[in-house]
Amino acid sequence: MFEMVDHLQRKVKLTNYPLKRIISLVPSQTELLHDLGLEGEVIGITKFCVHPQSWFRNKTRIGGTKNVNIEKVKSLEPDLIIANKEENVKEQIEELEKIAPVWVSDIYNLEDAIDMIESIGVLIDRSQQSKQISQNIQQQFQKLQAENFQLPTAYLIWRNPYMTIGGDTFINDMLKRCGLQNVFEKEQRYPEITLQQLKEHSVQLILLSSEPYPFKEKHVEEIKAVLPAAKILMVDGEMFSWYGSRLLYVVQYFKELINKINEYP
Structure with missing residues (x-):
């Protein structure tokens, strides 16, 4: 018996250890499992776990992050399921716990991410490898000399309606590490906004994310029509x-x- 506390302070008890059959419900954590060498142990991933491509093509897909196929998970007989509070649905996590232990992460900033990486390393018996990854990440971020732009910035993740990110998100922490000022930092999670609100906030920089909404160049022109100076x-x-x-x-x-921001005409 091996017991470990997850990010929600839940005790996760593993009867089969070391683990042989793992399912990941989170794309970024799936990629981590690959980089930790879990080629044979990971038996199921979501349809959004696109990295690495070899896993995306060959591993069993158990639905999406929000609509897990519970019966398919059951048929795979996992001894661990790795999830995330935000990306997965609470009610589905509770159903999955009837099948196998579920370890849940909860990430708001870089420090949480580092803790998750090292915790998963312990969980899957890859402590040395996970610490090496986390140390490399921390060393790189320590060298990031972000200019203090203080540019009023909006990071858009969705269109129709437009949605942005609040101050209690991992993305907000990444923006700050770039030296950018999120004008919606006082908001929570992922609020709906309008282009008029961007105007009212005197936004000078707008970042259009490639996911979850696939923004394209044509959307730049759409926003430029309302905010020509941004x-x-x-x-x-x-x-x-x-x-x-x-x-x-x-x-x-x-x-x-x-550099791109500096060179922007």
Whole structure:
């Protein structure tokens, strides 16, 4: 018997240890499991777990993050399910707990992400590898000399209606590490907004995320019509919202983004 507390302070008891059959319900954590060498142990992923491509093509998909196929999970007979408070549905987590132990993460900032990476390392008997990843990430972020732009910024994640991010999100923490000021920092989670509100907040920089809504260049023109003076850039949503081993590549991406902001006409 192995017992570990998750991010929700729940005791997760594992009867089969080391683990042989793992299901991941979170794309960024699936990528982490791959980078920790769990090729054989991970038996099920969601349809949004697109990294690595080899897993996306070959692993059994158990539905989406919000609509898990409970019966398919049951048929796979997992000995651990790895989930996330925000990305997965509470009622489904409770159903899944009847099948196997469920370890749930809850991520608001880089520190939470580091804790998750190291905790999962302990959970799956890959402590040394996970600590190496977390140390590499922390060292890179320590070297990130973000300019203090204080540019009033809005990060858009959805269209029709437009949605942005509040101050209690992981993405907000990433924005701050780029030296950007989220004008909706006092809001919570993912509020709906209008282009008129962006105007009222005197937004100078608008970042259009590639996910969950797939913003394209044509949407830049749509927003430019209302906010002609604003800087508008397309950004890689995975770099701002994936809190697993993807963080190894984030600092370099942020440096390039900061250069783009500086060079924006």
